[in-house]
Amino acid sequence: MTHPDTAAALAAVDAHLDEFVEELQQLCRIRSRRQEPEEMVRTAEFIAASVRRWGGQADVIEWEHSYPYVLAEAPGATDRSLLHFTHYDVEVEPAGDDADWISPPYAAEIHDARLYARGVADDKGALMSRIHAVAAWRLAGLTPPVTSRFIFEGKKWLHSPGLGSFVTAHADRLTSDGTLWENSWVDGQDRLLLKLAEKGVLYLRLTARTLPRDLTSQNTALLPAATARLAAALTRLQEPDGTVTVPGFADGVRPLTDAERDLLAEVDFDGAFLRGRAGVDGFTGGLDDRQAAEAIRTVPTLTVTGFAGGDMRDDVTLGIPATASAKLEIRLVPGQDPDQVLTAIRKHLAATGFGDLDVEVMATSRPNVTDHRDPFVALVADAARRVYGTEPVIEPYTQWIGNQGVLAGRPIVGVGVSRADSGVDGPNENIRLDDYRAGIKHVVEVMAAMAATANQQRGPETGQAGAERDGVPA
DSSP states (O other): OOOOOOHHHHHHHHHTHHHHHHHHHHHHTSOOOTTOHHHHHHHHHHHHHHHHHTTOEEEEEOOTTEEEEEEEEEOOSSSOEEEEEEEOOOOOSOOOOGGGSSSOTTTOEEETTEEEOTTIIIIIHHHHHHHHHHHHHHHTTOOOSSEEEEEEEEESSTTOTTHHHHHHHTGGGSOOSEEEESOOEEOTTSOBEEEOEEBEEEEEEEEEEOSSSOBOGGGTTTSOOHHHHHHHHHHTTBOTTSOBOOTTTTTTOOOOOHHHHHHHHTSOOOHHHHHHHHTOSSOGGGOOHHHHHHHHHHSOEEEEEEEEESOOSSSOOOOBOSEEEEEEEEEEOTTOOHHHHHHHHHHHHHHTTOTTSEEEEEEEEOOEEOOTTSHHHHHHHHHHHHHHSSOOEEESSOSOBOOGGGGTTSOEEEOOSEETTSOTTSTTOEEEHHHHHHHHHHHHHHHHHHHHTTTSOOOSOOHHHHHHHHTSOO
16 A cells, blocks of 8 residues: 555644643653552553543553553554553652752643653653554544554563563454554654663572571671671672673573674763763773673673661671571573573572572563564654654664563564653653654654555564574574
């Protein structure tokens, strides 16, 4: 079929932008914090009502280990379908002090053509831009050219323990010819960043138990302290500079191709900003900025995120700690398998004399990557050229962790409506109204381009599963 005429839908975005922004403000005024269950439910209901308002159907579905999912669909004129995956919870990372905001974080006020609100950049702006793209076609008096399917997630825990079972149970409502992932941004050169991957995570708690209870430290020469034993075990897992020393830890890691390395070279990386923020003069291993930009995305890591044991009251205390625990966050890159990494860690602890430690899996997700050569990536990039008037930047690997792995096997591209300076999860989080306009128009263009390719076959198989099947990196 011919490329649908987008002129009327794009004009509708301009004509109704104030209405769209007002609806986004309404959503941002709901405190969708995981610590406030009633507000999370209210958020899900608001999103479902918005989809229905613009001609779609939506269900609010309670699910295990989760706040309600919103599963929605807006029918289109062809048999092509576009899936949108976004989340409505906010404060994903430490959020800073509310007193530092120029206006209250849930007031959703506009200052200097920017909308300031907690969660507007991650992820409510991206979320509503997808709904408003459907609305633009409807307001232009047209049926959207493709069917839009939506999964809106509200997590009780950061790692989404209910997502896998939800996707499996509703697989028939989540089929698609391409998926737009939750979020990305426009860089300092007005180029839209297309994210093609996410790291996986293996989050563990190690616990050492050496005594039935804490005993007086006069017996230290005779009895083992759990803190000492756990500290010794941790030194077996990595070097002081963070290098992981577990045999088999990096098995399966996909090496970068020359093409992927060239793509990463185009991604902005402000090393000076990061060094200044961290208060350091250089990066581990003496990496320059280009090497650092690659390493942060492609090197699997192990971080001891917390250590607890003994009596830490502000007092002089005498005791041998009976138990001690540490939390470990392991970021997995495409090609790694969380079960294999877990097995390698257990085996290494046992081999080094620490097989008695309790290893608890707190969270897990699989890494995923979309082949940068997939036709859907080219389609999304071409739509970005039409809207932004600049060459988009394709990021084949990312430092983010997430849950793309549950949708592996289909092309997934992350796009958004924020900027690198939007202050995600921090004070004064914001998006520019012009970027919101452009984000809606970009989705409109993606929908039209997908309809135009309704009879074309998919290109190279994407996703981690396809790459591993061939035994070579994409």
